[in-house]
Amino acid sequence: MTHIDLETIPWKRIGTSRPRLEARSKVTGRAEYIHNLALPGMLHAKILRSTVAHGRILSIDTDAARELEGVHSVITSEDVLRVIPDPYYGPAFHDQPILAIGKVHYVGEPVAVVLARDPYIAEEALHLIEVEYEELPAVFNEVEAAKSDVFVHDVLKPAGTFPDLKHLAGRQKTNVALDFRVRRGDVAQAFAAADHVFEHTFRTQQVMHTPLEPMVTLAELKDGGMTIHTSSQSPSFVRLEVARLLGWQESKVRVRTAFLGGGFGAKLYIKLEALAAALTLISRLPVRVALSMEEQFYTITKHATTFRIKTSVTKDGRITGRECEVWWNGGAFADIGPRVTQKSGFTAAGPYDIDNVSIDSYQVYTNLPPAGAFRGFGITQMVWAYESQADIIARALNMDPVEFRRINLLRDGRPHATGTIMKDAALLQALDCVAERMEWNQPFDHGSGAVRRGRGIGIGYKALVAPTTSMAIVSLSADGSCFVYAGTVDMGQGSDTALAMIAAEVLDLDPETVRVIHPDTDVTPYDMATLGSRSTFHMGHAVRLAAEDALLKMRAMARDLGMESEGRLDAARLLVRRYGMQAGNIIGVGSFIPEYISPNKETGQSENITPNWMVGATGVEVEVDTETGQFRVVRLENVGDLGTPINPKVVKTQLSGAAIMQLGASLYEEMDFDEQGQLRNASFAEYKIPGIHDVPASVHTEIVDAYQHNGPFGAKGVGETGCYGVASAIAAAIEDAVGVRLTSIPMKYETVCRALHASAPHLRSEVP
């Protein structure tokens, strides 16, 4: 899959740190975000949301709202149905109505919209709409919902995109939207023969991404079709899905983005775009749908999970069998949840060499806000459980936790639980690196008195989501400028710079002279999405191939013109000679889809379940106040295996940023619902994300020396790697400090305090 042997070229740019191409525009406040966009004559849309978790809509009285001066119109599902007869959307299931039809499924579901030129008037009119509901019983917990006789949807409607969901079509009286399984060896026999068997249940909570640029979409009817300007991570999918909803050809739907003010998975697939499309069709005017921070909590979230994990080990600490049952709280609409359930589900047994594995992973509908992709795509929930249990087992066997992992970690050449042979997964290197950084073999001062100290490590891994496609175009113009047309969305990960560096490396240019064209489906070719740390690998390859194609075309042109065709070629000289003036382009194209074999439906086995494995390890030190339970993470060591770091400085910021973000989910963040499913804390006043004071005094980040054999320039993804091991390492450090074991996140001071008072009174200074 290559035209040119890149390994024989001495790289001048790859692996050398450089500021982002857009750095100046970001520090001067001039970077372009869709947030800043206003269209002439546009209407502002404000959304009325369901106040009940599950209920039939008996009536919607919009008269008073319509009469408010300045209101353009009030829109309900009746209006939507007139322009879009089947207005259900979603990447995995067509279960989400543009506006509620007959029934609401969670508190916060969009029910009606007010359109007005003045957003303040639209907001005011919302309060004049009266909705009458007949409340239905609701179900919130994922384990209960899996067997409940309260059903969130009457019938399952898989989208047809994913072959492994097709069998669910038409299924009734269930909340389980995917039951994925892996079977390897004989777990029952392993348990029967084991020296020790451990069984635990770990829980994670529902959290929200809170990108600081709240989701925003503008739609307008233009050029005989529709143009959608949106803060989306997946413009190609938006075009495809809006075209399907409207029954139009893709050529009539144009989707463009700008820089995103954060995404983290929240802005994936289709979010506000379907509503914006419907509203502009109904009103025949440009429409802006912009969420508040509060509304984002009602739009997409991260799955809460319950994970029962049972493990057999020999007396020397070798894991012989593992049984995993994971329930994913998918909320009211599937979004991409069934993919999370499968793609993270198959890693649930951890990066360990285990002969006997059984995994069941259930995507479950509940009457809560929908859950979808969130930085890590389900991996952090898995790592929390298997690494927490690793520490518990090591402690029970009186083994060093690093040693326990070293014994059991998968080596390259060994089969993963799915049967895929491991390759280029620097698990041992990452473990050794974090242990070395932590000076693990040195004595550690646990302190005495009221403040005790502890340390912990954790390691996780993720399989790159496959199979997905990226396409790219590289165009050289007659002054030698280079343009990269790529659908990758730069939401802070520095993809523009990385892609420019890749094209520049192949073409021997200064990356500063490369212009990366932002996603615009009328201009940039197909890209599956910017998600799951896939862009460096997939789009990196596509851009590399496109640049190589352009280079080969330049060589051919040089030969035709009788010019020197080897070494560095100058597009400007070639084009001016070819066309007699500053004119023309040299255009290279590239496409990439990795090889992949989908897992067997019964056993989850596959010879090639992923193109590569991303590995992250974390070390932490904590200080715990034994009187109050208050603890501080004082040290954070992040280690990542990402193959070749394309731009090391940016990569390190990615690793530490992911780790600090995960401090939030580990320690503070939790969507807090009452027993009626009402969210109590949908704002930064009550939902705490990490601030500058929460950053440990010592943060250090290391990249292990590794090479991904099938990656562009040996690189693979990194956007999520830093978050894997954080939570379990903190739990281990707390246990190391004060002997309290936590099995749920977020880990709160009061939980530690209560546990200390109950289980470790000797640590309280007032007790002699």
Next chain:
Amino acid sequence: MSKTAMRINFTLNGKEVRADIETHHTALDVLRNVFSLYGARESCGQGLCGCCTIIVDGNSVSGCLYLAAALDGCAVQTIEHLDADGQLHPVQQAFIECGAFQCGFCTSGFVLMSKQLLESNPNPNDAEIRNYLSGNLCRCAAYPEIIQAVRLAADRMAEAKQEAI
């Protein structure tokens, strides 16, 4: 003119301006909709994240909460003013060199607050930097790099001052 409308006169980035506003409009409304200045942005809408930071009469305020009417007679500075002479402010330069941002949405606020800090305390220690910037949130969590950038800018500004003497 509606009865809630009013005219305000103020200095914006060194220039006398006026605007016709409604009394419920925020400072952000007038900056964005009248003057097309987009560096200050509404994110949390509650004055808790700092993305909407602007400087009014020398004090940093949350533009999402500060009423436009209150700008009347004031001197307002936004991020767009920092490189008005074509030169980046030392804080901006340091943010670039330290890689102190990812998505950039919060960056205007952090840059303005860092500038404010260094004007009142030219040589802050890490605790002072953290304290001063604790009202600004960065979801990409580029905090370690932001702290580095403030230190670097402080050093550069001290050197420049030394050279000027």
